[in-house]
Amino acid sequence: MLTLKHLRVIEAIHATGSITRAAARLYLTQSALSHQLVALEAHYGMPLFDRVRPMRLTAGGERLLALARDITPRIEAAERDLARLAGNPVARRLRIAVECHTCYDWLMPAMDVYRTRWPEVEMDLVGGFHADPTGLLAADRADLVIVSEAGRQRDVAFEPLFRYEMLALMASAHPLAAKRFLQAEDFAAETLITYPAPDRLLDLVRRVLKPAGVHPERRQTELTIAIVQLVASRKGLAALPAWAVAPYLERGYVVARPIRSGGLWSDLYAAVRANDAAQSWLNDFIVTLREQAFMSLPGIEPLTEAG
Amino acid sequence: MLTLKHLRVIEAIHATGSITRAAARLYLTQSALSHQLVALEAHYGMPLFDRVRPMRLTAGGERLLALARDITPRIEAAERDLARLAGNPVARRLRIAVECHTCYDWLMPAMDVYRTRWPEVEMDLVGGFHADPTGLLAADRADLVIVSEAGRQRDVAFEPLFRYEMLALMASAHPLAAKRFLQAEDFAAETLITYPAPDRLLDLVRRVLKPAGVHPERRQTELTIAIVQLVASRKGLAALPAWAVAPYLERGYVVARPIRSGGLWSDLYAAVRANDAAQSWLNDFIVTLREQAFMSLPGIEPLTEAG
DNA sequence: GATTTTGATGAAATAAAATCATGGTTCGCA
DNA sequence: TGCGAACCATGATTTTATTTCATCAAAATC
Structure with missing residues (x-):
């Protein structure tokens, strides 16, 4: 049946x-x-x-x-x-803390979809960087935080969202474009163009360059399009999520290469207060995030519970 | 979930x-x-x-x-x-043989519903009485036969439809109306009013009166309303399905009583050729019969496989 | 051509659903 | 008011359905 x-x-x-x-x-x-x-x-x-x-x-x-x-x-x-x-009439407020710039690419459309499903939930965005993002939950300054690592904290539940590949971006005629994939040393003599964010949020720096003792020159800018423009203008290299670079590759001014053999993959989790984890309006937001991400982002993969 | x-x-x-x-x-x-x-x-x-x-x-x-x-x-x-x-494009023809008069009460509406679901199936009714109703299947004169007993024939599949109670009908002032239920002997001195059908199809005669050696005077008429009118006019007793008498009881001219303690219950099955039993258009007809019967007939009960 | 990826498959393990046996409650009826 | 019948709940057990594990063969990739 x-x-x-x-x-x-x-x-x-x-x-x-x-x-x-x-x-x-x-x-x-x-x-x-x-x-x-x-x-x-x-x-x-x-x-x-x-x-x-x-x-x-x-x-x-x-x-x-x-x-x-x-x-x-x-x-x-x-x-x-x-x-x-069934729901207890608790505060129907959803304050979302997000630290990664590119996350807005899929977060905004997902919020639009969620709004049609739960019109009674008032959403708000909590910006800025914090030493302890999940601390915002306990401090009651956010109800959901997008993070890249699942901790083992009591009182905080981590829901896996998805994993995505970080690609190194370079001008199409760049010498490194000849390589199948890039390694830490390849960045040593280059300028690394990033969003203005602490190193802890830059996976390339935190997980590849820093462990290898490579500290390239740095340059920061806010907008993805500006990063791509600087790369195309041979001002340096960048590392961006695969889905974020895809639209720029077809024009041919920049090319993308994996970082390390097998690629550099990053994870995303939604962290919520353990007390709230059973709330269906909150859970449904997480389901919507996943659903919309898989629907719109190319090259992402499911992420299993075990962080 | x-x-x-x-x-x-x-x-x-x-x-x-x-x-x-x-x-x-x-x-x-x-x-x-x-x-x-x-x-x-x-x-x-x-x-x-x-x-x-x-x-x-x-x-x-x-x-x-x-x-x-x-x-x-x-x-x-x-x-x-x-x-x-998926269906093999077999003959989309459904010839239905039915011997019980009252069956038309629920068969016609069910056929209407089925027609909207399977417009490509041409339905036909095979009337008349036959010594061997299920023989019509093998003889290719019918594709589905409504019967009251599930045989153990090879080549014929019996699908249970439902069971219903036969009630004895009498004028409201009739002396027997004082009894909680009627027994075979109660009919001995009465006239039994029936449809014009062979005794094998009259459950009261076949299963109650004949085994008890009771052979009351008989009178026949085609229409249910005529039977009720004769009963109300004190011309005799009748036995009809509970659902068929229900509309006449509220007027008060006739009353209904169970036959024997516990009541006389009759079963109905749909018999089809075993070869056809898996055909979904045929199976769906049987499902529709059950569904519509349970929806419209009061006092009927589910009937399990074991006839 | 070797390697990787993918879908199919039988057997075993696990999870889900149904049954059996039974108890308590409610309601009609003497 | 006591009895029986009808009905729902529940724990233990059995049965059925689903998932995983361990492989294999075919197809795609390098």
Whole structure:
């Protein structure tokens, strides 16, 4: 018999193009999804996906995807209504602290989507840098903090969002562009262009350059477009999330290369007060963040609980 | 997590007014449904039904019922489309053989509903009486036969529809109306008014009077309203399904009494060729029969497989 | 051509759901 | 007011469904 789980599986396989990636996104094994798909296809007596890469929906699969897209929002709306009926009428205020510049790229659209779902929740952004970001939670100055590491703090719950790759950006004719990937030493003689943020928030510095004892010259600017412009003008190198550089690569003035073999991957978590973790209006915000990120950001990957 | 099963449970409890009856209709135990409901209520942190008789939906339960009514038809429509995509293009013809007069009461509305779901299936009614009704299937003169007993024939699949009570009908001032229920001997001195059908189809005669050696005077007429009129005019007694007499009881000219202690209950099955049993367009007709019968007929009960 | 990635599959482990057995409550009825 | 019937809740057990594990074969990549 058809279940909602099946519909989610079909959505995920279609969205990711492969059973393996769909499984990662659903926090299940590839085997589990393969079994489910086989069983569903047997039930309907027809294939639901053509086994090509990326997996392609058959007519039957299309029909089920249409069903999923039809009923999923209805179910979610009902569950929100239930949550409203059950919810204790606590402060419906959501102060979001975010320290990474590029996070705004996906945070703003996600907030727009969330606003339509929970119009009664008033959102606010807490800017600036703090020595102890999660401390903002206990100090009641924020209700949710976007962080790059899951601590083991009592009173704070860390919800994994996703992981993304940091790419080194350089002018297209730059000598380093000949390399398959860059290493710490490659930055030694260059100028590193960054956002104006403490080193602790710059993954390239914190996790690659500093451990290798490399301290390149630095230059700061606020806007992503300005960083790209300086790089294109051969003023130095930069390191940006893969999704942030993608739109600039097609013009050809800059090129991107992985950092270290295997690439430099960063994680993002949403930290909330442990007391609030069960609040559905808060939980739904985190779900929306993930959903919108996977929908709009290329090249990001699911992140499992274990930070 | 919410499942479609949960929605069906809520629908069934609401439709029947009790967990016990809902369980019977879903072919599950009362315990299974109770566990499910408790778990669902725990999940949403609120009761979904007030435990009164009949069970009454809370606001949360209402919301879930609304969801169920919203998405159930969409899911069923999708599954029909899938069945059409998968189905071998066999004869989309459905010849229905029916021998019981009162069956038309619920068969016609059910056929109307089915027609909207499977417009491409051409329905036809096969009338008349036959010594071997299920023989019509093998003889390819009918594709579905409504019968009152599940045989053990190879090549024929019997699908349970429902059970109903046969009530004895008499004029309101009739002496027998003083009894709580009637027995075979009570009919001995009376005239029995029936449809013009062979005795094998008259449950009162076949299962009560004949075994007791009681052979009352007989009179036949085609229409239910005529039978009721004759009874009201003290021309004799009749036995009709509970749902068929219900509308006449409120006027007060006739009264109905159970037959034997515990009542005389009759079963109905849909018989189809075993080869056709897996055809979804045919199966869906049977599902529609059950669904419409339970929706419109008062006092009928679920019938389990074991005939 | 070697290596990696991917999907399928059978067996085993785990989780979920249903049943069985039973107890307590409510309601109708003598 | 006491009895029986109908009904829901619940813990223990059984059954069924789902997931994982361990592999294999095929396809894609280098």
